[in-house]
Amino acid sequence: MVELLQLPFMQRALIAGLVLGVLLAYLGIFVTLRKMAFFSDGVAHAALAGAAIGLLTRFSPLVSALIFSMLLACLIYWLEKKSSLSSDAIIGILFTSGMALGIVLISLRKGYQPELIGYLFGNILAIRRQDLALIVVLAILIMAFIISHKRKLTLLALDREMAYMAGINPDLYQLLLYVMLACALVLGIRVLGVILVSAILIIPVSTARLFSRSFKALTLWTAVIAESVMIGGLLLSYYLNLPSGAVIVLTGTTVFSLAFLAQAKRRHLGQKKRD
Amino acid sequence: MPPILEVRDLTVRFAGGTALERVSFTIEKEEIIAVIGPNGSGKTTLLKAILGLVPFQGEIRVFAKPIRQVLAQVGYVPQRFAFDSTFPLTVEEFISLTCRSPEKLPVGGVLDEVGMDEFKGKLIGELSGGQLQRVLLAHALLHRPRILFLDEATSGIDIEGLSDFYSTIQRLNREHGVTIMMVSHEISMVYKFTDRIICLNRDLISHGETRTALTKEVLKKLYGDSADLKNHNHG
Numbered sequence: 001m002v003e004l005l006q007l008p009f010m011q012r013a014l015i016a017g018l019v020l021g022v023l024l025a026y027l028g029i030f031v032t033l034r035k036m037a038f039f040s041d042g043v044a045h046a047a048l049a050g051a052a053i054g055l056l057t058r059f060s061p062l063v064s065a066l067i068f069s070m071l072l073a074c075l076i077y078w079l080e081k082k083s084s085l086s087s088d089a090i091i092g093i094l095f096t097s098g099m100a101l102g103i104v105l106i107s108l109r110k111g112y113q114p115e116l117i118g119y120l121f122g123n124i125l126a127i128r129r130q131d132l133a134l135i136v137v138l139a140i141l142i143m144a145f146i147i148s149h150k151r152k153l154t155l156l157a158l159d160r161e162m163a164y165m166a167g168i169n170p171d172l173y174q175l176l177l178y179v180m181l182a183c184a185l186v187l188g189i190r191v192l193g194v195i196l197v198s199a200i201l202i203i204p205v206s207t208a209r210l211f212s213r214s215f216k217a218l219t220l221w222t223a224v225i226a227e228s229v230m231i232g233g234l235l236l237s238y239y240l241n242l243p244s245g246a247v248i249v250l251t252g253t254t255v256f257s258l259a260f261l262a263q264a265k266r267r268h269l270g271q272k273k274r275d
Numbered sequence: 276m277p278p279i280l281e282v283r284d285l286t287v288r289f290a291g292g293t294a295l296e297r298v299s300f301t302i303e304k305e306e307i308i309a310v311i312g313p314n315g316s317g318k319t320t321l322l323k324a325i326l327g328l329v330p331f332q333g334e335i336r337v338f339a340k341p342i343r344q345v346l347a348q349v350g351y352v353p354q355r356f357a358f359d360s361t362f363p364l365t366v367e368e369f370i371s372l373t374c375r376s377p378e379k380l381p382v383g384g385v386l387d388e389v390g391m392d393e394f395k396g397k398l399i400g401e402l403s404g405g406q407l408q409r410v411l412l413a414h415a416l417l418h419r420p421r422i423l424f425l426d427e428a429t430s431g432i433d434i435e436g437l438s439d440f441y442s443t444i445q446r447l448n449r450e451h452g453v454t455i456m457m458v459s460h461e462i463s464m465v466y467k468f469t470d471r472i473i474c475l476n477r478d479l480i481s482h483g484e485t486r487t488a489l490t491k492e493v494l495k496k497l498y499g500d501s502a503d504l505k506n507h508n509h510g
Contacts, residue, residue: 033362155372158358161328162414165351166373212363213398 025226028201046098052105073182122193122245203252277339312475350415360400404431
């Protein structure tokens with residue numbers, strides 16, 4: 001274990017896992033409360049086009065995916081405001097189009113395309129030093145913003161009118177949430193890939209909701225579960241020699257299932273006691 | 276002294292038609308004002324227009340200013356609070372969410388004011404309809420509003436709790452000088468507890484002191500032949 005932690009690629013993977021785990025899981029609280037899971041999934045999938053543009057132009061795929069997905073988040077926000085289409089329809093169109101564009105662009109490169117698999121399913125063990133620096137800096141900036149505006153974002157997620165009455169500009173904060181979420185999702189793609197990244201948004205908070213009795217407890221437990229799942233899944237994937245993104249997600253699913261069963265049993269016992 | 280609320284030629288149109296047509300009235304004193312009218316008469320739309328939540332034509336001034344400039348002095352209890360009831364948020368945490376900190380009252384104080392102090396550790400998703408309305412009222416009171424808007428705030432409250440709720444509203448007005456404008460269907464409570472009424476049916480049917488303006492003729496005009504001052508109730 002000590003030897004494993006001395007490997008530079010594993011050190012980078014652990015730092016990225018810890019930073020992204022807490023960031024994505026914390027954002028997941030607002031995503032589940034505001035029912036934005038489809039938005040998250042859509043932006044993550046469409047970000048493949050951004051990464052493909054980076055690969056084709058020999059620019060950083062991570063940076064181009066970040067720019068592309070943030071523009072996409074702004075476009076979704078604008079279309080939701082200006083068109084009569086439902087949010088689901090807008091996201092559905094952009095999500096599939098973005099992913100299709102990404103696949104076409106990547107296929108323009110000749111020969112085997114290992115990057116495509118990397119972006120689809122993630123590869124935390126292949127994170128480079130400059131990617132890690134970008135992940136850490138952006139994650140800290142986003143976390144700082146969310147923590148300092150936690151009450152405003154929570155109120156907005158709970159009820160838009162109530163947020164307005166509290167002096168919050170709902171449109172501005174909605175747009176900021178979209179852009180930050182898009183940015184965090186792209187950072188997470190390096191770890192879990194476009195297909196699996198939404199899992200770390202949804203699974204930790206959904207698990208914590210099963211037994212949390214306050215918002216404070218929910219926040220704490222969400223972070224603890226996310227970090228445990230990230231590190232546990234990463235180590236498991238290394239020892240089992242299996243894809244890291246998939247093993248992290250399955251570790252999360254196992255934790256959720258155990259918590260769900262424990263809660264069902266506790267409810268059953270409680271019901272029996274009352275009867 | 277400028278009027279507390281001035282509504283002039285207010286018209287609200289939605290895609291489906293006109294919700295309010297050239298409504299004008301002025302509130303001069305710190306009173307309890309009830310907005311009554313049948314379903315679809317534009318009561319909620321009136322409140323939302325005053326609060327700046329829906330686009331409108333005409334002019335609305337609260338404390339002689341556009342609403343956005345005086346939001347800190349305004350409280351609002353909505354008709355529905357469509358939150359995810361499985362979300363773990365305690366009453367105390369919910370009340371604390373609001374963001375204007377400098378002049379806000381202690382959370383325990385506002386909960387005590389509405390008789391909900393003992394519920395502060397309970398999850399908002401586990402409250403009854405009446406308890407939730409009281410918590411929403413406490414939330415609206417946290418910043419000592421000078422005017423409070425209530426949109427059918429008693430809809431989740433049982434018959435026994437109704438009188439208590441109206442007494443709380445009356446105390447806020449009499450003891451703290453808060454102007455209260457409430458949409459209500461409980462005509463007997465309106466008659467007993469409010470000072471002034473605004474009767475709407477897309478346009479203004481009548482407006483004045485409750486005891487003189489709430490006549491059988493006005494009720495008949497609003498609700499038809501079934502209207503009765505003594506026992507008219509929404510439910």
